[in-house]
Amino acid sequence: MTIKFLATTLLIGLFSFLCGLFLPWWTVAPIAFIVSLVIPQRPLPSFLSGFLALFLLWGGLAVTADLANGSILSAKVASLLPLGGSSYALVLVTAVVGALVGGGGALTAAFLKKTR
Numbered sequence: 001m002t003i004k005f006l007a008t009t010l011l012i013g014l015f016s017f018l019c020g021l022f023l024p025w026w027t028v029a030p031i032a033f034i035v036s037l038v039i040p041q042r043p044l045p046s047f048l049s050g051f052l053a054l055f056l057l058w059g060g061l062a063v064t065a066d067l068a069n070g071s072i073l074s075a076k077v078a079s080l081l082p083l084g085g086s087s088y089a090l091v092l093v094t095a096v097v098g099a100l101v102g103g104g105g106a107l108t109a110a111f112l113k114k115t116r
Contacts, residue, residue, distance in 0.1 A: 005049050011039070016102065019031055036050065036105070043107055047103045050103040053102055059091060062090075074091065
C-alpha cells in the first residue's frame with residue numbers, strides 16, 4: 001500500500017464525513033472526485049481508495065445507527081426489502097452502495113487525469 005493510496009482513502013473518508021453532516025448524501029461522489037483529482041493515481045488504486053473509504057465510513061455509520069436502536073429499525077426496513085429481515089444484510093447493502101458511489105467518483109477523476 002502506498003502513501004498516496006492511504007492519504008487518498010483517509011481524505012475521502014474525512015471530507016465525506018464532515019460534508020455529510022451538513023450536505024446531501026450524494027456529495028461523497030464530488031468529494032471522492034476532487035480528492036482523487038488532487039492526488040492522482042492509476043484507475044484501479046483510485047477506485048479502490050474511494051470504494052474503501054466510503055465502505056468503511058457508511059458501514060461504520062450504519063452499524064452505529066443500528067446498535068443505537070437495538071437493530072429494531074434496520075430489521076423492519078430489511079423486512080421490506082428482499083433481505084430476509086437481516087439487519088446485517090441491510091448494513092452491508094448500505095456500505096456497498098456508498099462504496100460504489102465513492103469509487104465511481106474517484107475512478108472518474110483517474111480517467112480524467114489519464115486523458116490529459
